Amino acid sequence: MAVSLLSRLAASTTVPVFAVTGGGGCPLVSSLRTDPRARLVASPRHAAVLVIAGTLPPRLVGPVQSIHDQMPHPRFTALAGTQEDPTNWGKAVVADSSDPIQSVVDGFRALVAGRHASEPDWLPDSPPAEWRGVGPFGQGGEGMMGGKPFGRPMAEMAPDRDGLMLDALNVGVGPFHPALPPGLELRLELHGDVVADVGLQPNPYLELGKPAEKSYALFEQAQREAVPIARVETLRAAHLLGTIASAVEVAGLESLGRRLRTRAADPSGGDQRGLSRLRRALIAGVRWSARGVVRLPAEELQGSGLGPTARASGVEEDARLDDAGYLRLGFAPITRSSGDCLDRLLQMLDEAEQALELASKAGTGSTSGNVVEGVHGVPGSGSSPALLSLIEEHVPGLEWSDAVSFIASLGVDLQDIALAERRVVE
Amino acid sequence: MSAVASWALEVAAVVLMLGVGAYAATVLESAIARIGAGVSPGPTLLLAPLRKAAWLAKQQTVRTERPDVIGWMVATAGLLPLAALAASLIPLSSTWVMADFESGIVLWGAVEALIIVVVFLRGWSPNSTFSLIGGYRFVIQAFSYTLLSMFVLIAAALPAQSLSIQQMVVTQQGLPNLVKQPLGLPLWIVIIVGVSFRGPLNLPDGRDLAGGTSVESSGWDRLLWEAGRAPLLVVFSAMGATIFLGGWLGPWLPGPVWVAVKTLVVLLLALVVAQALGRFRPESFVEMAWTVLLPVGFIHLFQAGVTALP
Amino acid sequence: MNSLVGAFSVLAIASVLALSGRWLGISTDSCRVTNPQSAPFLGGSTPDTHAWSRFHIRYYAVALLFVAFEMEMMFMYPWAVVFVEEGIKALVEMGMFLAILSLGILYAWKEGAFRWQ
Numbered sequence: 001m002a003v004s005l006l007s008r009l010a011a012s013t014t015v016p017v018f019a020v021t022g023g024g025g026c027p028l029v030s031s032l033r034t035d036p037r038a039r040l041v042a043s044p045r046h047a048a049v050l051v052i053a054g055t056l057p058p059r060l061v062g063p064v065q066s067i068h069d070q071m072p073h074p075r076f077t078a079l080a081g082t083q084e085d086p087t088n089w090g091k092a093v094v095a096d097s098s099d100p101i102q103s104v105v106d107g108f109r110a111l112v113a114g115r116h117a118s119e120p121d122w123l124p125d126s127p128p129a130e131w132r133g134v135g136p137f138g139q140g141g142e143g144m145m146g147g148k149p150f151g152r153p154m155a156e157m158a159p160d161r162d163g164l165m166l167d168a169l170n171v172g173v174g175p176f177h178p179a180l181p182p183g184l185e186l187r188l189e190l191h192g193d194v195v196a197d198v199g200l201q202p203n204p205y206l207e208l209g210k211p212a213e214k215s216y217a218l219f220e221q222a223q224r225e226a227v228p229i230a231r232v233e234t235l236r237a238a239h240l241l242g243t244i245a246s247a248v249e250v251a252g253l254e255s256l257g258r259r260l261r262t263r264a265a266d267p268s269g270g271d272q273r274g275l276s277r278l279r280r281a282l283i284a285g286v287r288w289s290a291r292g293v294v295r296l297p298a299e300e301l302q303g304s305g306l307g308p309t310a311r312a313s314g315v316e317e318d319a320r321l322d323d324a325g326y327l328r329l330g331f332a333p334i335t336r337s338s339g340d341c342l343d344r345l346l347q348m349l350d351e352a353e354q355a356l357e358l359a360s361k362a363g364t365g366s367t368s369g370n371v372v373e374g375v376h377g378v379p380g381s382g383s384s385p386a387l388l389s390l391i392e393e394h395v396p397g398l399e400w401s402d403a404v405s406f407i408a409s410l411g412v413d414l415q416d417i418a419l420a421e422r423r424v425v426e
Numbered sequence: 427m428s429a430v431a432s433w434a435l436e437v438a439a440v441v442l443m444l445g446v447g448a449y450a451a452t453v454l455e456s457a458i459a460r461i462g463a464g465v466s467p468g469p470t471l472l473l474a475p476l477r478k479a480a481w482l483a484k485q486q487t488v489r490t491e492r493p494d495v496i497g498w499m500v501a502t503a504g505l506l507p508l509a510a511l512a513a514s515l516i517p518l519s520s521t522w523v524m525a526d527f528e529s530g531i532v533l534w535g536a537v538e539a540l541i542i543v544v545v546f547l548r549g550w551s552p553n554s555t556f557s558l559i560g561g562y563r564f565v566i567q568a569f570s571y572t573l574l575s576m577f578v579l580i581a582a583a584l585p586a587q588s589l590s591i592q593q594m595v596v597t598q599q600g601l602p603n604l605v606k607q608p609l610g611l612p613l614w615i616v617i618i619v620g621v622s623f624r625g626p627l628n629l630p631d632g633r634d635l636a637g638g639t640s641v642e643s644s645g646w647d648r649l650l651w652e653a654g655r656a657p658l659l660v661v662f663s664a665m666g667a668t669i670f671l672g673g674w675l676g677p678w679l680p681g682p683v684w685v686a687v688k689t690l691v692v693l694l695l696a697l698v699v700a701q702a703l704g705r706f707r708p709e710s711f712v713e714m715a716w717t718v719l720l721p722v723g724f725i726h727l728f729q730a731g732v733t734a735l736p
Numbered sequence: 737m738n739s740l741v742g743a744f745s746v747l748a749i750a751s752v753l754a755l756s757g758r759w760l761g762i763s764t765d766s767c768r769v770t771n772p773q774s775a776p777f778l779g780g781s782t783p784d785t786h787a788w789s790r791f792h793i794r795y796y797a798v799a800l801l802f803v804a805f806e807m808e809m810m811f812m813y814p815w816a817v818v819f820v821e822e823g824i825k826a827l828v829e830m831g832m833f834l835a836i837l838s839l840g841i842l843y844a845w846k847e848g849a850f851r852w853q
Contacts (some may be wrong), residue, residue, distance in 0.1 A: 009473075009480035016481070020780075036465075043637040043777050045488060045644040048481070063780025069772035072486035072644040073765075112484065123772040128491075128782070152491070155789040167789030171555050172781030179634040185781065192792030193559045193708070194852065250633055251704030252625060255462030262464065285704040288626065293707070399852065400559065401707055404634040433742070440746050487761040491774045492786065503754035510750035514743045525743035532813060533743070554776035555787040566795040569802040576809050583816040641777055646761025650754055712798060713850040716841055724834055731827045734820055 011112040014039045015105050018047035018071065020064050021182035023208040023415060025054025028080050028100060029182070030242060033249070034261050037105050042178040044070045048111065049104055050077045052092070055084060057207035060183065063175050065122045074111050074118035078104045091119055128152065160191060168196060175204060179250045179404045183414040186395075195403050198395045200388055205418035219374045220419070226369035229325055229362035233355040237267040239375045240308070240352040243411035244282070244345055250408045253285045268356055275353050282349060283342075290341035294394050294406045298339065304386050307373060309410055312347035313339030319373040329361050341409040348411065375416055385421060387412055436524040439682070440513045444506075447660035447686075448653065449475055451693055455624075458694075458701045479649055487645035494551040501548035502647050505654025508544065512537045512661045517592045519674045519681030530591035531579040534665070538575060541621060541658070542568040545630055548651070549639040560638025563708050564623065564630035570715035571620040571627075577723035578613050581730035582669040591665075595673040602672040606733050609726040611692070614666045616719065618696040622659040625700025632705050663693040794852025801844050808837060 015038040019029045032038050032051065041047050044067045056064060068077060077092035080100040086092055095103035110116045158168035174185035185201035218235055221227055241264035249257035259278060263270055301310035303317070310317055311333055318333040320326040334350045336343045387410050395403045452475040457467040489495065515530050517523035527533055542565060549561015582603055586593040594603075604611055620627040631638040643651060667673060667688035674681030706714075776783055793799070812830070819826045844850070 006480050006483060009477050010484045012473075013477035013481040014474070041637075042633050043641045045642055045777060046637065046640075046648065048485070060780075066772060066775060066782065067777075067780050069770070070488075070775060070777055072488045072773075073767045074484070074486075112481070118767075121770050121772050125770040125772065127771050128775075152783060152786050155785040157790070160792050164792075166792050169555055169787065169789055170784045171778055172784075174779040174781065177779030178636050180779065185779075190555070190559075192794055192852075193563065194792065194794065248704065252628055252633055253704045255459045255701065258463035258465070281702070284702055288706045288710060289704045399707065399709060401629075401632070401634045401705070402709075405707075433745070436742060437746060437749065486765050486767055486769075488769050488773055490776050491771075499755070499758050503751065503758045506754040507747050507750035511743060511747045514746040523739075524746060525739040527739050527743075529813070535809070550788075552776065553787050555778060555783065557776075558787045558791070562791060562793060566798060569795075569799060573802065573805050573809075576812070580809075580812050580816045584819050587817060587820050589813060589817060636777060636779065645765070646757055650757050650761075653757075654754070709851055712795065713845075716798070716801070716850055717845055720841065721838070724838070727834075728827070728831065731819060731830075735823055735827070736820065 007112055007114070011109045015049055015108040016041045016047045017049045017051050017104065018044045018067065018176075019051040019053055020056070020060070020067065020176045022052060022054030022056040022060065022082065023205055024081055025052075026182075026413075026415065028053040030261060030264075032101065033245075034258055034265075035101050038101055040178075044068075045072060047071055048075055049108055050075065051095075051100075051104060052077060052079050052089070053081060055082050055208065057204045059202075059204040059207055060175055063185075067176060068119070069121045069123050076107055076111050076116060076119050078107055080104075090122060091117075158189070158191070158196070161194075166191065172201075175201070180407060181246075181412045181414060184407070184412060186391075190400070193400045195395050195398055195400060198392060198403075200392055203388075203414050203418050203421070205415045206421060208418070219372065222367055222369070222372040224369070226325075226366040227372075229329070229365050229367055230359040232367060232372060233359035233362065234267050236373075236375065237352040237355040237359070238264045240348040240355070240411075241267060243375075243413075244348050244352075247345055247405070247408035247411075248282065248286060250404055251286055251289050256281050256285055267352070268359060272353075275349075275356075279346070279349055282345060286342060286345060289401075290345060290405055290409065293341040293402050293409075294398070296339040296390070296394070301339075306386060306390075307375070308347045308351055309344060309387065309390075311335045311351075312344040313337075323368050323370075323372065325362075325365050325367045326358070328365065329358055331358065341405050344409040344411075374420070375411070375413065385417060387417065436514075436522070439518060439522070440510060440524060443513050443516070443664070444510060444657040444660065447664075447689070448656035450690075451660050451663075451697075452652075452656050454694065455697050455701075458697050462701050479653075482645055482649035482652075485645040485648075487647045488642065490552045490554055490642050492553050493642075494553070497547050498551035498647075501544050501551055502643070502650050502654075504544035504547075505541070505651065506657060508537050508540055509654055509657035509661050513657070513664070515591055516661070516664045516668055516685065517595055517673055517681075518685055520596075522674075522681065523592055526592050527590065529589040531583060531589050534579065534591075535572075535576060538568075538572055538621065542572075545623075545639060549630060552642040554642050556635040556637070556641045557639050560630040560632075560635045560641075564639070566708065566712055567620060567623070567627060567629045570712050570719075571617050574613055574715065574719055574723050575617045575621075577720075577727050578610050578617070579669070581607055581610060581727045584727075584730050585734040591668060594669050595675060598672040598675060602670060602675075604670045607670070607726060607730045609722060609729065611666060611670045611695075613719065613723060613726060614662075614670065615692075615696050615699055618659065618662040618666060618692070619700050621662050622655055624659070624697075626703035626706045627700075627711065628705055629708050629711070634705070659696070660689065660693065663696060664689040666692040666696075795849075797844055797847070797849035801840060801849070804840060805837060808833065 017038045021029050032040050050068050078095045079092050080095040086094045093107045155167035155169050157165045160166045169190040171188050174180050175183045183204050187199040189197040241260050245257040245260035296313045298313045298315050301313050301315045314335050314337045316335050336347050456471050460467045514524040545564040546561045549557050582594050586597045631640050671688040674684050676684035
């Protein structure tokens with residue numbers, strides 16, 4: 001009786017989900033953030049359901065397997081929008097494409113009620129190092145200091161900033177760290193909580209054959225032919241609002257993120273007052289965490305084509321300035337001056353507002369059909385990988401939370417970058 | 427009434443304060459989050475913490491490869507007793523206070539210090555990078571707000587001429603400390619948010635650390651941790667109500683009701699602040715605490731001292 | 737009622753509750769924690785080394801400052817009790833004490849103790 005009551009209560013909780021994003025999975029993950037039936041959690045330890053959204057490139061399969069195995073029992077996996085054979089993923093549930101979140105909820109209820117068995121590990125249950133017969137953990141030495149306890153050596157010493165010899169932690173972070181863009185995998189040398197060195201792993205989404213993200217198709221189309229300005233700009237506003245939402249969620253402002261996402265789902269739906277309320281909440285919320293963090297100098301971004309990131313530092317470059325369709329609307333790029341994390345977020349909000357204004361003014365007007373400013377600048381110009389080199393250049397020396405806010409303020413979207421890089425190759 | 431019966435009654439009051447208070451605080455927190463997100467709170471929130479707790483009770487409690495098992499267990503289980511100990515110090519009426527020490531705020535300070543140990547130990551035990559960073563971060567966060575809390579408590583002790591918390595309430599008869607020491611409550615809000623690490627001061631368990639000291643925590647372990655964190659929020663709010671809003675003092679209603687009402691007011695203030703602000707940078711909070719808040723604490727102490735003099 | 741008994745009984749009851757809850761969590765788990773399950777979470781990567789290390793604590797100077805102030809708290813407790821009796825003299829004395837410690841803060845600030853990047 002008591003046990004069944006506990007089960008019934010447990011089954012009716014909002015479903016704790018850890019989501020991993022494959023090609024084309026962004027919209028689902030974004031809707032998981034706003035859906036009241038589920039909540040996205042920061043660690044697989046807090047999750048019951050692993051949602052694999054979209055098609056995973058081969059590079060990401062290993063990490064996803066290890067994340068799956070880190071989840072506590074009972075657990076299950078839901079595949080949504082994937083083109084893969086589900087039998088590769090054990091007993092994973094294939095989510096209904098019309099309402100994938102409902103499939104996740106139903107699966108969770110069945111799991112808690114005991115109608116579904118919890119999924120076993122996907123990886124072999126073997127210790128990271130072999131049992132060597134010596135020491136309390138078979139590590140081949142005494143205590144923590146000898147050999148490799150549990151297969152991991154102790155950290156090596158490295159000179160500290162203050163001239164001390166302390167341990168440097170070499171860790172890989174990502175590709176699915178909750179505060180980093182999906183797919184971004186960093187190799188860090190950590191000195192305490194300060195990043196001493198950073199290296200980026202290759203963009204995993206480059207391995208996918210064709211861009212699956214439908215929403216990008218319009219920007220791609222705009223490189224070849226004339227498309228309605230209203231559509232391009234509405235899409236831009238939605239993208240920018242979504243990017244700000246991710247950044248504020250990283251800063252712990254879940255509610256503001258949700259408001260931004262609601263607006264991003266229907267950018268032209270609300271009024272101007274709604275946007276200014278969002279602006280006030282944004283400034284109040286992130287002022288302390290974003291102001292003065294990583295000022296990017298204008299000289300560094302001149303000619304980089306980095307779109308909002310460059311304009312936040314005062315670089316007045318915008319491909320829309322070369323487009324007769326936009327000039328007719330009286331388009332003039334917005335810029336800011338200081339180029340810190342706060343400015344980058346406000347720049348994106350300004351540009352979202354401007355995009356909506358352009359969309360409403362444009363009527364049936366079209367772009368001229370040669371080039372259009374993309375989400376991160378000009379797609380096809382090879383600009384977007386520059387965003388990644390900004391990370392490599394500016395993250396060393398930052399405290400980890402600053403590194404995270406900096407990366408979030410860049411609006412890195414590895415799927416978009418893969419698209420841009422592929423165009424260069426073509 | 428026999429001594430045992432009155433003891434049982436007082437234990438029940440502490441349990442009620444922690445249990446009901448923490449539950450209400452959790453519901454309020456999610457209601458404020460919903461309102462902040464532009465969604466109506468809805469009645470489902472009332473059962474949400476119970477449902478989540480039931481789920482966590484059913485979840486497996488995992489451990490990491492080579493954890494400090496004992497440290498982990500002690501740390502997770504340590505937060506709730508500390509909150510309970512602090513709760514026993516709060517006077518509920520002129521006669522009703524479980525632990526009426528002559529030096530009440532000294533014990534309060536000890537609880538604050540032990541919270542640092544517990545959170546650090548929890549960050550350290552799982553032998554996991556992000557959890558470890560969370561633990562070390564909390565130490566400096568706590569070093570930065572603890573002094574402030576000591577100044578606020580000492581300032582409240584000046585007019586009482588005593589370190590007893592009950593005495594601090596009694597001397598607010600007539601005029602509460604909120605009026606006599608106007609800087610105190612805003613400073614105390616910082617301490618409430620910091621000690622229960624929420625919102626802007628969720629440095630140890632933040633999203634940038636994938637949950638920080640809770641990154642490896644699941645099942646009962648996580649349930650107990652949250653069941654210690656929420657009471658801390660309530661108990662520190664209750665202390666704020668006691669030393670600034672006159673605790674149980676008030677007309678018509680019995681003392682415990684006044685404590686509950688005033689605690690709710692302070693709690694709401696703290697939750698709204700925590701909801702509106704993003705997580706601070708550790709560095710800038712430390713700098714702000716030492717170069718802005720601490721001097722404000724000095725001014726507060728000075729002002730309270732001058733006001734207390736006859 | 738004796739305050740000490742009250743405080744300690746509450747502490748003991750809560751500790752027993754919490755520890756038994758934690759113990760319950762371990763004992764009721766039907767599944768063993770496997771090797772891949774126990775790897776620390778890093779967003780999908782596996783760690784090269786143990787996390788326990790000689791950690792670079794950037795705020796050690798602030799920690800020292802904290803110790804200095806905590807010592808000062810020791811003097812403040814008795815000071816608070818006699819403050820009203822002693823009157824303005826006590827205020828001036830504590831003002832001097834705090835002024836000296838504030839110089840310490842100013843010096844640490846100037847030396848960049850509150851920054852660690």
